Structures are given as structure tokens and as C-alpha cells.
Amino acid sequence: MTELPQDSSSDPQVSRLYRQHATGEPSASLDEQILAAARAALADQKSAAPAPAARRRGWWQRWRTPLALATTVVLSLTLTLVQDRPPGDGPPARSQPLAKKSGDDSGSVPSLGPAVSPVADEARPAAALAPSTPTEVRAKVAPTSAGVSEGGGRQQAGSAVGPLPAEAEASRAPATVAAPAAKLEGRVELAPGGRRGDSPASPARASTDAGVASRNEAPGVGPDAAAAAERGAVAPAPAKAVAERARNPAIWLEEISALRRAGKIDDAERELRAFRLANPDYPLPGQFRQ
Amino acid sequence: MHGDWSDERLMLAYRAGDADAFSMLYRRYRGSLYRYLAQQCGNAALADELYQDIWIKVVNARADYQPLARFSTWIFRIAHHRLIDHHRRNAHQVAVLVLANDCDGAADSGDELIASLPAPGHQTPHALHERRDTAERIDLALAELPDHQREVFLLAEEGGLTLEEIAATTGTGRETTKSRLRYALQKLRHSLRDLL
Numbered sequence: 314m315t316e317l318p319q320d321s322s323s324d325p326q327v328s329r330l331y332r333q334h335a336t337g338e339p340s341a342s343l344d345e346q347i348l349a350a351a352r353a354a355l356a357d358q359k360s361a362a363p364a365p366a367a368r369r370r371g372w373w374q375r376w377r378t379p380l381a382l383a384t385t386v387v388l389s390l391t392l393t394l395v396q397d398r399p400p401g402d403g404p405p406a407r408s409q410p411l412a413k414k415s416g417d418d419s420g421s422v423p424s425l426g427p428a429v430s431p432v433a434d435e436a437r438p439a440a441a442l443a444p445s446t447p448t449e450v451r452a453k454v455a456p457t458s459a460g461v462s463e464g465g466g467r468q469q470a471g472s473a474v475g476p477l478p479a480e481a482e483a484s485r486a487p488a489t490v491a492a493p494a495a496k497l498e499g500r501v502e503l504a505p506g507g508r509r510g511d512s513p514a515s516p517a518r519a520s521t522d523a524g525v526a527s528r529n530e531a532p533g534v535g536p537d538a539a540a541a542a543e544r545g546a547v548a549p550a551p552a553k554a555v556a557e558r559a560r561n562p563a564i565w566l567e568e569i570s571a572l573r574r575a576g577k578i579d580d581a582e583r584e585l586r587a588f589r590l591a592n593p594d595y596p597l598p599g600q601f602r603q
Numbered sequence: 604m605h606g607d608w609s610d611e612r613l614m615l616a617y618r619a620g621d622a623d624a625f626s627m628l629y630r631r632y633r634g635s636l637y638r639y640l641a642q643q644c645g646n647a648a649l650a651d652e653l654y655q656d657i658w659i660k661v662v663n664a665r666a667d668y669q670p671l672a673r674f675s676t677w678i679f680r681i682a683h684h685r686l687i688d689h690h691r692r693n694a695h696q697v698a699v700l701v702l703a704n705d706c707d708g709a710a711d712s713g714d715e716l717i718a719s720l721p722a723p724g725h726q727t728p729h730a731l732h733e734r735r736d737t738a739e740r741i742d743l744a745l746a747e748l749p750d751h752q753r754e755v756f757l758l759a760e761e762g763g764l765t766l767e768e769i770a771a772t773t774g775t776g777r778e779t780t781k782s783r784l785r786y787a788l789q790k791l792r793h794s795l796r797d798l799l
Contacts, residue, residue, distance in 0.1 A: 339654055
């Protein structure tokens, strides 16, 4: 028998004897319980595994609303800055006040835009079907020229003709008269006198009739007086230009022809020059080329 | 597949969801851990209870497991603390353990007090007459060891821990552990001298 050294921390003989005869192990049922518990813990862990995916979805759900709000704010600011231009800077900014003004002031140019189209469209077929004569023009124009220089006269003319639509007037008048009348109305709405129309209901027609009368057949009122009346018409230059542009060339030429037939050669020449300025590319009929 | 894996790798694999890794790990430590507990508490039913609690602790602590030390050190440290908790619930043994811990500097002086305590019932001289094989002799020799000496010896033999690892597991100094182990070996050698 060997003695263990005093300072030794191991004894191979004792260790070997112990390991050879060591007994004792857990029961099989205990092993199963522990292994089942370990597997159950893993199953619980796997069932909770979708948590990261939920967190990823949660990230998007959490930031979706702030991102949408931020995008909306940025877009709103961008649109505001784009549309916030000084007046007169662009066509949209200018057309809006003009259109608004047309409801208040019938003499203003913007009223020509919407008002011209129906009347001019109505007059165009009439001009094609029924040639006008000076007498017919006079018959239509003369009654409305009574109060040319006065606003009341214009109102009177407006009240006599204005509220009625062109179709109704044409139905009352003979066909030969109705057509030129409609043509004149369609053109005269674009005339300078029409810029000062007063009637809200039919401002263009009232003022147009007055303007045509003042230029054509007012008794005691010559072409100079009509020109002076035109000059007296307070209209801004851009508005006049817009009116010239908006004037229907065919109706305009028809009016010039009527002036010629009526013997208003100077007026016809002046209108023709204005026509050429406004429509330099428009092919003139043969009667206007000499 | 897992046979050549280290204990730490198996535990990490189990943490990642590999149940087979835990089975392998369990097979490696089931006998040693159980014998450690059985020799320490001297009661089979209590050993079963403690054994199951320790493995449940291992399972529940898998998420926090870090291979900073050997797995054997980690699991036997859990077993040591579980035994401490068990002893604290029994006032009589708690007093003994506290007295022993306070005497760590003079561990040898407390060995006589611990050695004077009666051995478990199934390891009394009367039961020793009924068991005549060597295993019973070894068990009796271990039971006659003081708790701290027996624990150090079991940690070294069953857990394969070094002196440093035993010291870390039991919360004592290396020299104290070495001294306890030396005394345990001397006593076992003396008790089992006819078998060596």
C-alpha cells in the first residue's frame, strides 16, 4: 500500500477505484421528463419565432403614417410654392381675374371670351345661308342706335334686344334680316363698344348694338363721331388686343362688306386695316384684295 | 453528428433550437450529475427532485448561456447553488453550512464538527452489513467525508473540474479547495485501504 504524498491533490488509485464502482443513475422516466421539457421549451421558442417578422412589419406600420404625413406636407408645400406667383406672371393667373371680372363689368374684355362663342357660332351658319344687305343691316341696327351716346340709350337698346337669345330674335325677324342681325350681334359683341356694355343679362349684345349703331347709322353722328365714341370707350390696350384676336374673321369681313355696301368706305378701310393687323394670314376674299 | 462536439458547442446548438444537441449533452452529464447529487444529499427521492430542477434551470437559462467557462463548471455550479438552497431550507443543515463557510480559512478545523454528524440512514453500519460489495464501501466512505470534502472530491471525479474550477464553483479559494481535496483523498484512502 502506497501512501499519498502530503501535498498531493490527486490520488489515481482512489480515483480509479471510485470510477470503477460508482453507481447511481437517474431513472428512465426522469430522463424522459427532462428531455420532454427541453423539447417543449424549444417548441415554445419556435412558436414565438415569428416575433422578428412581426417586428419588421411593426416597423413599417409604425412609420407608415408619419411617412405619409411627411409626403403630404412636402407635396402641399411644393404645390403652394409653384402656384404662388405674382399676378400677371403667367396665363393662368391672368385669366382667372379676367373671368371673375366679366361678371361685374360687361364692358370688360373677358366677357367676350365666353359670350362670343355661342353668338358667333350661331351667326356663322346664318351668314352662310343668308347674304345680308345694307337695308337689312340698317333695319336691325337702326332701332338700337337711338340712344347711342347715352348709357340709358345703351340700356334701352340692351333691353330691347339684349335679353333675347339670337334664335328668338331671328324667329321674330324675317329670315333675310335675322341672319345679318345675328351676324352683327356676333361680331359686335367683339366690337370696342361692347366693352362698355352695362346689362348683366346680356351685356355683350346691348353694348354691341350700341356700338354698331354709333359707328354705322346714328343720325347726326358721323364716322368721326363714331370713332371718337370708340376712342372714348375706356378699354385697356391688352383687352382690345384680346378682343381683336377673339373676333371671328368671317364675321368681321362680313361687317366690313356691310360697311362698304352702306357707303362707309373709310370705316370699311379702317376695319380692313385692323382686320389685316389682327389676321395677317387670313386669306382675303377677292372683293377685299383691290 | 454531435458526438465529437464540445459541451459548449452542444449547449449553443441547443440554444439555437437543436434538440438533439441537448440530448447528447444530457447523456454526457446525466450519470455524473446524478451521482454528485445523490452522494451529496444522501436521499434518492431528493436527488431526483434536485436533479430535475437543475436540468430545468439549464433549459430555462439557455438564452443567457455564454461559453465563458466549461459547461461542466457551469452546470455543477448550478447544482452547487441548488444544494445550498436546499440546505438553507433545512435549518439544521443550514447552520452547519454557514458554520462551515465561515470557517473557510480554517476549513480543516470544521471538518471534525461535520464528521461528527450522523451519516444517512441507508449508510449506517447496520445497512453496511447488508451491502458487502465494493460500491457500498465506497459510498460509505464518501458518506463519512465532511460535506465540503466530499463535494470537492465529487466535483473533481464526477465533473472533471480542476482546482480552479472547483474553487470557482464552490466560491472558495484555490488553496482551500486543494486542502479539502487532499483531506478527502486521505480519508478515502484510509477507509478503502483494503480495496486499493
